Amino acid sequence: MSTSDLLTVEFADRDDLVLLHVRGEIDMGTAPALRDHLETAVGRGADGAPLLIDLTGVGFLASAGLALLVEYxxxxxxxxxxxxxxxxxxxxxxxxEVSSLDNVLEVHPSVEAAIAAG
Incomplete structure (x- = not known):
């Protein structure tokens, strides 16, 4: 099974934000692919535009994925x-939550909630 079978990432840019939809599993094997997409995402959108990472389609998030979230x-x-x-x-x-990153990261249940927070 290839990395692309385990993880898919799509952009859904808007005028006011950059939205990255992630589906699948984020672990040591798929984290490099996600890093590439995050790097691209950082360069997209207007200055100061929020970057939203939609993980609602992710079933597994390992420490490699958590580390990427903190880095970005x-x-x-x-x-x-x-x-x-x-x-x-x-x-x-x-x-x-187990890693206490909910005290560091801005976590929201939906795109609408994330926009409203802004």
Whole structure:
């Protein structure tokens, strides 16, 4: 099974934000592909436009994925750009909460909630 079978990433840019839809599993094998997409996402959109990472379609989030979220949270913050993580709950939210990253990352249940926070 290839990495592309385990992880898909699509952009859904809008005028006011950059939205990255992620589906599948984020682990040590798929994290490099996600990093490439995050790197592209950071370069898209207007200055200061929020970057939303939609993980509602992710069933598994390992420490490699958590590390990426922290890395890009820091990069976006330093660039004056909010990074918001979308999760509908489940394993992804549990991984974020167990690692106490819900105290660091901006976590929202939907695109609408993330936009309203802004």
């Amino acid at each position: 949270h820091t990069r976006c913050r330093d660039a004056g750009r909010p990074l918001r993580v979308l999760t509908g709950g489940g394993a992804v939210l549990r991984a974020i």
